[in-house]
Amino acid sequence: MPRTETKPSARERILAAANELFYREGVQTVGIDRIIEHAGVAKASLYNTFGSKEELVRAYLESRHASTIERITRAMARFRTPRERLLGVFDAQGELFTDPAFNGCAFVRASAETTHGSSVEHSADEYRAWVRAMFTGLAEEAGVADPESLARQLHLLYDGAGLSARMDRDPSASTTARAAAVALLDAAPKVPTQRRSD
Structure with missing residues (x-):
């Protein structure tokens, strides 16, 4: 039986997007909308997971x-x-x-x-x-x-x-x-x- 790959959680995708964008462009330059677009998640997922941009x-x-x-x-x-x-x-x-x-x-x-x-x-x-x-x-x-x-x-x-x-x-x-x-x-x-x- 072929092994199925586990899709990263919303938290993991948000953190990966934040890591890439914040590190490359700066924490103030990158807005929440860029993070959620890059992570492919809904805005509610970000706020439910982290509560605020500062916590992210x-x-x-x-x-x-x-x-x-x-x-x-x-x-x-x-x-x-x-x-x-x-x-x-x-x-x-x-x-x-x-x-x-x-x-x-x-x-x-x-x-x-x-x-x-x-x-x-x-x-x-x-x-x-x-x-x-x-x-x-x-x-x-x-x-x-x-x-x-x-x-x-x-x-x-x-x-x-x-x-x-x-x-x-x-x-x-x-x-x-x-x-x-x-x-x-x-x-x-x-x-x-x-x-x-x-």
Whole structure:
């Protein structure tokens, strides 16, 4: 018996349309009518599922966040040592920059288009907190004495590489950021070997 393919749900189609259109054109530029037309659903389906455009934007950002976690986690799994994993984040970022559809950081773009205190800003804040925590954890695993300080520096490199790759249309920005990360990691004071919890 031939296998029948399951049609994506209205929610999945709306999120896929939002992901494509919001990322390519911006959250304020794209209206609800464009989303429902692209998704092939009724307007009522969008409002019954998400309630408002702001909630759809929040769901879009949550989806981007989950994709980023999955992409970076998968990339880090290729590396064995804490140092390699930390630097591997920049390798994963570089792979993203070579995608012809790369259009910068979805969180930076969406938060630039929203008001202070919105759920969109909150989603962007959660994403940024995750990035900082990821770098802090990786710096800790690498034996850095002040992982929070190094994480702040690495986060700035990560953000700067993303902006440079987008604005300068230069995918090699991640290579430059990775080289700077190597220098920062090498210069960072380390926890004495006997104090490390391996």
